[in-house]
Amino acid sequence: MNPSRTTVLVVDDIDANRYAMGAVLRRAGHRVVPLATAADALVELDARVRNGALPDAALVDVGLPDMDGFELCRRIKAHPEIATMPVVHFSAAATTPRDRTRGLDAGAEAYLAVPVEPEEIQAVVRAALRGARFRHDADARAGRLARLATATTALYGTSCPQELADTAAAAVTALLRCRAAAYVFGADGTLHAGGPPRNEPAATTAAVAPLLQRAMAGCTGVRSRIAPAPLWPSGVLPTGEEDGDARLILARSRADQPPVCLVTPVHATGGQHTRALLGHLAEATALAAESLRSAAEERHIALTLQRSFLPQHQPRLPGADVAVRYVPASTRAEIGGDFYTALPTPDGLLVGVGDVVGHSLDAATVMVELRHALRAYATDERDPAVLVRRLDRMLQLYHPEATATLCLALIDPLLGRARIANAGHIPPLVVRGRGGTDYLDVHGPLLGLGLDHPDPYRHQLASGDVLLMVTDGLIETRGTDLAVSMERLRHIAAANAARGTGPLCDALLSAFGSREDDVALLALRLTGLA
Missing domain, CATH: 3.60.40.10 (PPM-type phosphatase domain)
Structure with a gap:
């Protein structure tokens, strides 16, 4: 985490202590918000929750006049919007093992007994921020996996290729928080577009079909390709920009099946974990498309046989x-x-x-x-x-x-x-x-x-x-x-x-x-x- 982009609250009722602690953190590149009381801290946090500009960490003095730092920490950790923000207690008076134990039991990530060297303060804050980043990343991955599981269930519940394409595009949008598109071939060879291309002329969507076939020629499984804008019909890629490049995530389970394709902006799929999730989603879409085509063929055979009777x-x-x-x-x-x-x-x-x-x-x-x-x-x-x-x-x-x-x-x-x-x-x-x-x-x-x-x-x-x-x-x-x-x-x-x-x-x-x-x-x- 870049220190120049982090905001740290410093809560201490003594002006000189706030200034000294803030100076140490500013030298390390952090933005500092000094506050004198627990009430001020809670008001500041409430405003930042509403504005969506949450601080990255808080250094809290244990001996605040209106509420001790232990209780302030407990209230922070009980708030679902800010519970993941790391809290570091510090005190010049409460320095016994019992005091440190109370701080950690209240939910704090660390406890500093002052006076303390500036390097140690900076190191403790860096460690707290690093742990928070890891927890945030783990929560984000868990959330994406949960959305992937939900999306997979929705894919297998679709009843036609157009519904499958729309569901796949919506699933990519939910995973990446950006515009996305999806292409699915029906049993009759018609290409169905889900997402932003839905309103494109049929001829535009049809022009994409041979490009998808060539991009997946001779391949099975999942493939990722960068699609330069000049190769595609204008306005088809959901990048949010005219003539922008996009990433194609293609998948098919068998060589005799047409591929499915998920289309996203290149900048939204930079991480390896993100691309792996998209690969799983594309694979699930391909299997759902194959199941729909098989069901359509079986239904046609059943209906033909039934009518012959x-x-x-x-x-x-x-x-x-x-x-x-x-x-x-x-x-x-x-x-x-x-x-x-x-x-x-x-x-x-x-x-x-x-x-x-x-x-x-x-x-x-x-x-x-x-x-x-x-x-x-x-x-x-x-x-x-x-x-x-x-x-x-x-x-x-x-x-x-x-x-x-x-x-x-x-x-x-x-x-x-x-x-x-x-x-x-x-x-x-x-x-x-x-x-x-x-x-x-x-x-x-x-x-x-x-x-x-x-x-x-x-x-x-x-x-x-x-x-x-x-x-x-x-x-x-x-x-x-x-x-x-x-x-x-x-x-x-x-x-x-x-x-x-x-x-x-x-x-x-x-x-x-x-x-x-x-x-x-x-x-x-x-x-x-x-």
Whole structure:
């Protein structure tokens, strides 16, 4: 610590002693603030705390008139803003081992018995300042490590490349207390900028991509590079100066992965410890980016596989307009067990939605088997209740650990007759063409439990009526009663049914927003009865 930049308080009620002690410290290059009482010292310290100009050390006489130096030291050490400031006691009268012990127990770093040589005073102050500097540096390192740990947790909690870039830039800013930027490649190769470059034109950000690739060519791990301003598009580097150089901290875990890059002003990363922390942060960002890309790829594969399990074409029958939708969970990459079916049969249109409990490849496998079994059973049997009983026995026999819900309806679009069986599912909603809505009172146990299933529920549909079936993923919300969500579904369906089955499905998906579970829904409107 440079003595010319240090401020030392000298607290002594005797003018000559203050002058002598101050003269010794000034000769060593320290700035001195002389004070006569403990009260003066506390007022001075309080003002400096408010102004952010804290002194570096204090020399305190033990025998002050208003408060002894021991109590003043205890108050200083009890104040969180100034507790780290070293205190050196001195006294010409209290010089016994007991006095020195009291001073050290009060929190002082040293105790001088005067008279004392000037060189010893200067050496003791230097030692106290050196210890304070070491403690300050250790606290700063501990704080940065704590911020690094917090930042790492935040990085792994991000859900997209743009959020990751913004979080990484904010983490660098918190670590260094300066402006910073971050660049992260998405799974599609798009470069996302976080921090000051966020508002730059897309072409400017895209121009950085090949520079990052070249800077990390053939390398893995963490690399630090100085980026001369002429190599970069104007205004991209967050130095706070036009056309300033910057330091790039690049990282990637594997050669087949694109790098991430943290960008900081050169002057903010001069220390080896600082650069090491930035390296750890860049490495964590690279791993989080790789995890996001893997999750995006897995989600794409899962969604493609899931959609391949569902019918690719909607059946077209005279007198009926059918629309179906399937939407995967917005926060999950696993394959779900939600499905819909719409089969033309000699007795009418067999429609339904179902949900195998769970989110895994096993759940999707059971879902596929249920759909195929239903198609096979429906070749010679169309009664929904009989089909539900057969599917229940199939699950018990081949998948005893699995359960599923299913709502199945056989509808004659020319006569409007509907026979419905429900196995633990949300009952279907009928939006009447003449106005009004009703949930049909059709219930039954889940598939796979081996319980008795009731005979089919019979309902007469009129021209213009809409039969709506949804899986619980559409309306179930954590913390909201299911009855409340079902009532909301009723109102939204009533307000949008007249627009058509497709727009109705889209309106429901839009109204209920991003979901934590898969969603399957089917809407059927009778367009003309005999």
